[in-house]
Amino acid sequence: GAGVSQSPRYKVAKRGQDVALRCDPISGHVSLFWYQQALGQGPEFLTYFQNEAQLDKSGLPSDRFFAERPEGSVSTLKIQRTQQEDSAVYLCASSLVLGTDYGYTFGSGTRLTVV
Amino acid sequence: DAKTTQPNSMESNEEEPVHLPCNHSTISGTDYIHWYRQLPSQGPEYVIHGLTSNVNNRMASLAIAEDRKSSTLILHRATLRDAAVYYCILRPLPQGAQKLVFGQGTRLTINP
Numbered sequence: 001g002a003g004v005s006q007s008p009r010y011k012v013a014k015r016g017q018d019v020a021l022r023c024d025p026i027s028g029h030v031s032l033f034w035y036q037q038a039l040g041q042g043p044e045f046l047t048y049f050q051n052e053a054q055l056d057k058s059g060l061p062s063d064r065f066f067a068e069r070p071e072g073s074v075s076t077l078k079i080q081r082t083q084q085e086d087s088a089v090y091l092c093a094s095s096l097v098l099g100t101d102y103g104y105t106f107g108s109g110t111r112l113t114v115v
Numbered sequence: 116d117a118k119t120t121q122p123n124s125m126e127s128n129e130e131e132p133v134h135l136p137c138n139h140s141t142i143s144g145t146d147y148i149h150w151y152r153q154l155p156s157q158g159p160e161y162v163i164h165g166l167t168s169n170v171n172n173r174m175a176s177l178a179i180a181e182d183r184k185s186s187t188l189i190l191h192r193a194t195l196r197d198a199a200v201y202y203c204i205l206r207p208l209p210q211g212a213q214k215l216v217f218g219q220g221t222r223l224t225i226n227p
Contacts, residue, residue, distance in 0.1 A: 103161025
């Protein structure tokens with residue numbers, strides 16, 4: 001597609017439920033990032049993939065958060081046993097190559113509400 | 116990660132120029148200055164970037180101070196569609212993963 005696609009657009013989960021958020025990056029993009037954005041705040045880095053390799057997961061807030069990109073294209077962010085503090089917009093971004101001369105393309109995000 | 120400082124909010128009128136400031140006094144010589152904006156209910160969108168010289172593109176202009184400790188994003192003729200949160204971000208030369216470190220940004224309101 002022309003842009004980064006994320007699904008679902010909205011997700012309501014009961015506390016303790018597991019959720020899976022999907023990101024379809026732009027075809028051929030090597031780099032893929034996940035960010036978490038709380039209400040009124042800037043996005044915060046969660047994790048980074050280069051192709052299928054997860055090179056940085058330093059931003060994942062707990063071991064309940066898990067991300068994968070098994071074939072180097074689509075990525076899934078999984079949150080186990082969701083808690084209210086997980087409520088946020090989860091953003092995915094992709095880029096063709098590493099380097100400062102290329103901007104990143106973000107998806108519109110998945111808004112997760114834990115009730 | 117190098118830190119940037121931006122005003123929390125700014126307001127301007129439609130069809131007038133807008134100057135969005137950013138201070139980055141601890142910038143290193145190899146840091147690029149990037150600007151992204153985030154429209155309501157959307158993900159951030161790349162606007163422009165530069166290193167030392169002023170830059171222009173179809174969306175905006177970037178004016179960088181000679182000492183590089185500050186920069187200004189210029190929207191030459193604001194429209195209602197420019198209402199967004201604008202983020203000023205420093206990015207070092209590529210050395211592996213290039214995550215973006217967002218601050219709070221400046222919320223720009225455009226009055227009709």
